[in-house]
Amino acid sequence: MMNNGADLEQCKRLIETSLGWGDAATWTNEDFDTLSDRIFEKTSVRLSISTLKRIWGKVRYDSSPTTATLNALARYAGFEGWRDFMATTQPPAKPSPAHEAPPAPQKSPTRRFITPLIIITITFAVLISFISARIIHPPAANLPLRFDHRATSDELPNSVVFDYDATPMHPKTVMIQQAWDPKRREKVDPYGKQHTSIYYYPGYFRSKLIVDGELKMQSDVFIPTKGWKAIIIGDPLPIYLSAAETTLDSGRLSINAATLQAKTGSPVFNSKWTGFFDVHQFAGISGDHFLLRTTVRNTSTVEQCLCRNVSITVMGKLSAIIFPLTDRGCISDIGLYTGFTGVSGKDHDLSAFGCDFSQWQQIVCAQKDQTLDMWLNGRLIYTKPGNRSIGDIVGIRIGFEGTGEIKEATLQGGGVPQDLLKQP
Template sequence: MDNEKQQIEKCRQRIEEKVGWGPGTEWQNQDFEALSARIYKETKVSLSVSTLKRLWGKIRYEGTPNIGTLNALAQFVGYENWRAFTSNGFTPPSNGTATINGVATKERRKFIGSRVLKAVGIIVAVGIAAALLWWIQSRPKQLKYDNIVFSSQPVTNTVPNTVVFNYNARDSNADSVFIQQSWDPMRRFKVDKNLTEYTSTYYLPGYYSAKLVLDATIVAEHDVFIESNGWLATIDREPIPLYVGEDKILRDGILQLSDDFFVEQQIDLEKEKLWTSFFRVMKDEVVPDKAFQMDVALKNTFGKGALVCQKTQIVLLGNTGAILIPLSIKGCVGELFLQTDESHDGKTNDLSAFGVDFSDWVTVQCRVQNKKISIRVNDVLAFEGDYQNGIGRVVGTRIMFMGTGKVKDFSLKKI
């Protein structure tokens, strides 16, 4: 059992190295959604977000993963299957001579090997013949479709938000029709080919690319904009967050969730290790990412027990990506992860400038202009670099606190 745990831990490390999103202990739900999508894209095996969270210890689970899950993880990091991963990663092939009762048996191995080769040859030949017959009988049909319709309309301007999809796939030879909420294949739902409407619920504000899928082919897609209706706070529980509107969180220009609120809701932040978020996603506040500036002042006001690092993230949401600016107390900067249009892991990059003292307000400025990005913390330059690829239009922000915090003087504008 201990050996298996070590092997799974090694596989997790390989995956974290491959995706470059920083330590898995700091991943949020959207990171596991993205990982699920990447694993599906590369292996065609769909692992649920909850399965991945169990593997990374985000959800308590005493059992062990099934072999199908382990095979998919091994394939994602470049191995044929889990057995190949564990043997190559942990047990180097032996160069010694096999023995029976301490006596070398090269001749015996040669005799047995020849018989095995013959048996394998027969099995391979039969397998090839069977595969050829199966291929002839089950060659995939060519997908044909016409008169495709795919549109949608949210029913409100906040969350949760039901979106009504209108579609037409009748004039196709597809066996199955799906509507997918976003890039995440785990958000794909089968619909009736002969109907024209389907409703789907979105739980967080943001910018999504919905897709109409016939069999396994995306034939149409469009953007779905889920607004926050001003400032919105969420307690980031799974699977449905707890919402708090602007009228209850904005006092004298400061956004915050009071201690009384958590007492009333019987929420123990330290015990549950919860994050709280402040969203602002509004259609009339979208700015281009080629030249913009974001300013904000904030405090992380918790910092107890397991949340002592006071980790905080400012996420600028783009329609093709995101900028993630991390903060923490100075002693935890090695665990931070900065995302511009490239990744910067605190384990391999000096992010010490993002270590702060939250006993006073911390000011952060992010400025993009002339394909350059600069980030200032307390009026000191913390990061500067190229900004070549961009994140598309900046559609809003999400300010996240491990525990809880305060926000004031936020602005996002075109320059």
């Protein structure tokens, strides 16, 4: 599809200009992560960070991009696909001397008169149409878009009413996306004013107004809990658990095998997750200066759940940090998330996150001075300097694949505690 890569270079320049991020040579891993998200939002095609870095020459790779990759890049640049990009941007070939067009015949006096008359008539018609369009459809700059919301309850589930107005853009399609996930888009009336959505899970969601495929406005939806709330994750609908079903006499939070089997109808818990949510405004605690300490264990047997995964999440207004745990033999399938960068067990050794779940696991996750630290049982197992803040903290989620128990969980401002700093 390319002779020397010049076509791809031109497409890249168009994308760089639209982004306005400056010289691509200075782009960071987080910039490529953001570009991947933007391409996905516009084209519904996910190009990995490694693919984008290869295209922009950050990683050496001798093979040419696939047709699917080229189509996604061209569509993001504003074309229907790679063929359309090539047809639009390449100049037409000059005819060979042997096939030059014959000289144009001389116009007769009558045609010399008729041609200007036609031009004047067309110009006048276009001018009238333009003036009419300005009267009927005033410029969009004078009529701002609208996109805001209000919740209808303080309980779960919670319906949210979106008030929107995209009419200044004379749109063909308008969609409202509940959160970061493009799968949660709903098509709405382009000239409508209201739309409602149900939120079944607590959290902080950045809803989006998508007009003709372009993100135009965002509105932050906050769905809190009243203390800890246990939810069996389900598709399409979750299952809520009562406090009596999840609170032990000692005050610990737990879900046992009998409860999970009764709710799901199966004694095998692979891929069946229960999340314990505590979502509210943690006043004075931000993503650049916090300390989460919790003690947990997955109580499933290997016969009930093969890998017995655990996921501890710190939710911020801008993103989230995810601390994974798993059976020692399953570290290949886990991944951690630092807020804006993912680390996969497929191409990183995450064996330090493997556990013996016959014992309690003590977790500390802390950020201070732009350094993220993850500790397990008193040992530092992961650190990342220069980590971006996830914004003000708005929640904790502790999830178990299968059954599990939480002994304690506290979140406070501050960095790594002194008792850990004294560890050898």
